[in-house]
Amino acid sequence: MPESHPDEQLEPFAAALAFVIPGLGHLALGKPRRAIFIFVGVLGLFFGGVFIGGIDAVDRKEDFWWFVGQAGVGPTAFIVDRVHQSWFKVQDPNAPGGVRTPDPDENPRFIRSLGHPNEIGALYATVAGMLNLICVLDCLWHTPRRRPEQHDQRRTTDAQTTESPA
């Protein structure tokens, strides 16, 4: 039997905000410090991945399964992918999806990300998306955290309640 949490609250609005901008959901729940750490951590990972692997680390068409994980970052991932698809790819009816990465002698000038930089960049961005999903779920089924002294007080009260019938 899963443990029940009587204090648990369903917060769909905060969860939606957390998906739109990482950390915004926790800010809406009145947890600004947590929100800042989530914002810095998730976007730091995502843009760290783009920094290492280049914009090619986020590619909905050529690296679809990586992008499934990266999409957890929210609209930011879709905007970066959109910029990648429309500004740094060339139209090619023979290519899957109608676009492809340009060759070295084609415009726009673009250095394709290969090997370790590509793998590490995609990994950073995907981990960012998966961590943001944890944050979204934390906002959705939100359990207000008590301060340690409140927690101890609650424990004492619970113990007294259990002992009193005997």
Added chain:
Amino acid sequence: MISALLLPSFGSLAALPPWRPFIDPIALPGGTWWLTLIPLALLISVVYKAVRVSDMKRYVPNVLLMTAQIIVAMALLAVGAHVLIIWIVPALGG
């Protein structure tokens, strides 16, 4: 002229555009790619502990501890994989 003499077989490299951050990939020096594990572990810990820690006074020690745990675990996995692939598998093959 000089670049053509110095780079006879890499003439096209001289024509490459300058590196553009966040568009072009970085050139990781050979053998240093694994150092990217450290910021990865740190940022994972920053986000995960922001959700999990009940008392934010213990946040920073928790983040540092989790970062160290990830790095040590990855190093142990690397040692284990090295032992398995370099020593055990060839030994089993005779």
